[in-house]
Amino acid sequence: MPASRRKIIIATTAAVAVIVALGSAFLWFEARYLRPFSERTAIFSGAAIRLPADIAGPGPIRLVHFWDPACPCNVGNQQHLAELVEHFSARGVEFYGVQKPGSHGQLPETLKDLKPLAQLPGSEKLPASPAVAIWDKAGNLAYFGPYSSGLTCNSSNSFIEPILNALAEGRSVNASNNMAVGCFCDWTVEAE
Template sequence: MEQYRRLGAIALMIGWLLVTALGYWLYQDKVTRPYTTIDSPIGHGELKRHLESAWTTLPGQGEAFSSGPTLIHFSTPQCHCDQQSRQHVSDLYDIFDGTALTLVQATQSYDATSTAMPRAQTIALPEFWAIVPAVPSAALFDASGTLLYFGPYSSGPICGAGINFVEDLLTRLDKGQPPSPWINDMAVGCFCKTGTYST
């Protein structure tokens, strides 16, 4: 009798593990997807130059954002990942509060409206949105206008839950260790295609 109880307990545990694994797999399958490899007719080097040119020639940019790095946030309220991304960006800003970091919320057109993030400046950047394959994503520039990063914030089913690409770069900058410029077109996480970029 004791043996049957043990076998029953083991069977229940195995069943619970299988149901849990299946639930997690279904959740991952529904929520996570590739960031979408940038299938661009131009290479990463030219893409970097295009973004730097668009950023440094923005009216008033030089005066407003020359004191430190600028983090540009791309997301849309229609994206189901937006709420988590906003919280993640807010947490990032709290971590680096007191540094020279500037946060910018990018809109897709000059007449677009956006729910502004706390402490973020809202700027129309249609030239950037034209090459953003999925959101949430970010662009990071140093004070001189050099592009340091372009791509997703992190990997994982929830923004900030996996590898924190942007946080790692900001930490290095804060320590005086400028990172090598990086266009990250490979990650798996909670992303929504923008529909503005052909892949």
């Protein structure tokens, strides 16, 4: 076989191998990240959500952040949460975090002030994350649901700032059942 023909066969084989490898990598990436990152509808019902006994009852406004380290939807949400912590901690709001059971990861350094909760009664039936629950000063669940509606979350489309402002001013809020379309990841682990 002539040397030029052998070079063409080797180059063609290498090109096909690269194309197959890139295609496989894209399919893995799509299955791992793009599918859970798509917009979906989630229905949040706060009927079963309770604060742990050691922090329940009258006290400061309490915000609990539900997060899954593997969820790509956390990226924009965590920046927004860091801004909330910075602004509302000075107004007496306490911030807590609940990590998806069985997951492993750490919040970014900007969220180091979140107090970790091992579990939150009723959160095992959380439909999706990222999500938030807010209790008023009387210890009543004021809000349970997403941070916002849509694929991104920031102060311009967030539900949280108006709720925290209302509670800080002593106004009543009762929004513990919500439906939203946004970037969410499943919270419950499906049996295999």
